[in-house]
Amino acid sequence: MDFALIMFVALLATGIIWAVDHFIWAPARARTAAALKKAGKPEAVVDRERHEPLIVEYARAFFPVILFVFLLRSFLVEPFRIPSGSMMPGMVAGDFILVNKYTYGLRLPVINRKVLEISAPKRGEVMVFRFPRDPSVNYIKRVIGLPGDHIVYRDKKLIINNQPMLQTPAGDYTYTESGDHMIFARILKEQLNGIEHTILHGEGQNPGVLEFSVPAGHYFTMGDNRDRSNDSRYWGMVPEANVVGRAFLVWFSWDYEKEGLLFKLGLGKGGVSWTRIGSSIQ
Numbered sequence: 001m002d003f004a005l006i007m008f009v010a011l012l013a014t015g016i017i018w019a020v021d022h023f024i025w026a027p028a029r030a031r032t033a034a035a036l037k038k039a040g041k042p043e044a045v046v047d048r049e050r051h052e053p054l055i056v057e058y059a060r061a062f063f064p065v066i067l068f069v070f071l072l073r074s075f076l077v078e079p080f081r082i083p084s085g086s087m088m089p090g091m092v093a094g095d096f097i098l099v100n101k102y103t104y105g106l107r108l109p110v111i112n113r114k115v116l117e118i119s120a121p122k123r124g125e126v127m128v129f130r131f132p133r134d135p136s137v138n139y140i141k142r143v144i145g146l147p148g149d150h151i152v153y154r155d156k157k158l159i160i161n162n163q164p165m166l167q168t169p170a171g172d173y174t175y176t177e178s179g180d181h182m183i184f185a186r187i188l189k190e191q192l193n194g195i196e197h198t199i200l201h202g203e204g205q206n207p208g209v210l211e212f213s214v215p216a217g218h219y220f221t222m223g224d225n226r227d228r229s230n231d232s233r234y235w236g237m238v239p240e241a242n243v244v245g246r247a248f249l250v251w252f253s254w255d256y257e258k259e260g261l262l263f264k265l266g267l268g269k270g271g272v273s274w275t276r277i278g279s280s281i282q
Contacts, residue, residue, distance in 0.1 A: 004109045007028065007070045014066060015058035021052060074090065074109035075101055080128060080138060086141060086223035086230065088125070089173055089187060089198050090282060094273065097281065098138075098253040099128045099166075099245040121146070121219055124195030126247040126281050129221070129238050140247060141231050142197065145212065145220025153210040153233065154227060156201050158190070166191040169205065173200055177228075185227075197282050200265065202227035212237075219243075249278040 033050040037043075052060075082095040091097070101107075104127075108115040112130075120152045121127050131137040144158065145151045152159040157167060170187040177183050185200040205227045214220045218237035223229025232238065258271035 002110070004074065006111050007073070011063070011066045011070050012053075014059040014063040017056060018063050020069075021056045021059070024139050025056070026052065050243060053088075053110035063229065070109070071103075071150040073101070075106055078208055079251065080140065080247070086228060088175065088225040090224055091126075091140070091247075091250070092276075093255070094254040094256055095250050096254075096261045097247050097275065098251050099247050101120060101245040103246045104243050108264065114212065114241075121243065121246070124197065127219070127220075127238075128247055129140045129240040130244060132238060132242060133235055135242065136242060141209065141221035141223050141229070142192075143219055144192070144222045144232070145237075147214055147216045147218060149214045149220065151210075151214065151220055153207065153211040153212075155206060155209075159194075160193075165193075183228075185225075187275075195282075197224065199226055199230075207233075224263040232269065247279060247281045250276050253277055 014135060029050055029052070033046050036049055037046045055205050078101055080099055082091050082093055085093050103119060105114045105118045106120055107114045110161045113224060123146055125141055125143050127143050128138055128139065128140045131139045146162065150161055158165040167188045167190050170189050173187045175183050175185075183202065185202050186201050188197055190199050210233055212220055212232070214237060217240045219240070220232045221238055221258045222231045222233065253273040253276035254270065255273040257269050258269060258273065
């Protein structure tokens with residue numbers, strides 16, 4: 001079930017319980033307690049009748065907390081976890097990121113309908129969106145094509161509206177995949193109309209020539225790890241209605257290969273990647 005829906009149901013339930021108690025149950029308890037006191041009943045009996053039920057205590061305590069979290073996640077920032085290496089080298093599996101929810105316009109939670117237009121995704125920005133083939137799954141990719149663009153991907157180079165996007169070699173990169181499978185790649189700095197970011201190209205892989213036209217109200221996205229990304233090249237465009245927000249910060253990161261305290265205790269690899277925490281997403 002969608003987390004926003006769970007939060008909304010919890011907010012609704014606690015709010016209704018608190019409101020019903022405030023306007024109906026609490027006054028009734030007060031009247032009963034007053035009658036008992038007038039009848040000369042012991043103070044303990046009067047207090048017991050006046051005391052609010054446990055469910056009301058929980059609802060009153062949790063409602064403002066749930067409301068705050070719900071509004072924060074729905075309209076300001078929402079945390080996400082990077083599950084794969086499709087956005088390497090800038091983002092790695094184990095990164096926990098923050099996504100700006102209002103940059104691309106305010107949307108009503110649960111139904112995801114835009115109610116206020118602020119700005120549109122720009123080429124080169126890192127965007128989180130609901131996967132068109134399964135909206136319950138969130139994807140993160142870089143915006144490559146805007147509505148109306150013509151995209152050509154030839155020999156691992158982008159040509160957008162007949163303009164080649166510059167790529168500059170920036171070194172080598174190695175990482176492990178599926179536990180012990182070593183991957184060798186090249187780092188390149190790519191320019192997308194003035195926005196520079198790093199991408200990876202694997203060795204010995206060439207997709208040939210791919211060509212796309214971006215329809216109105218849609219976006220063409222790609223992962224920075226170009227040879228290991230399931231993106232718009234394979235399943236198509238991202239509808240504007242599926243946009244969630246713009247990724248901007250790594251707030252926590254877990255390195256699955258780190259030989260830290262857990263490794264010393266014999267509990268396997270893994271540890272906090274302190275150097276990645278606070279990194280801005282370019």
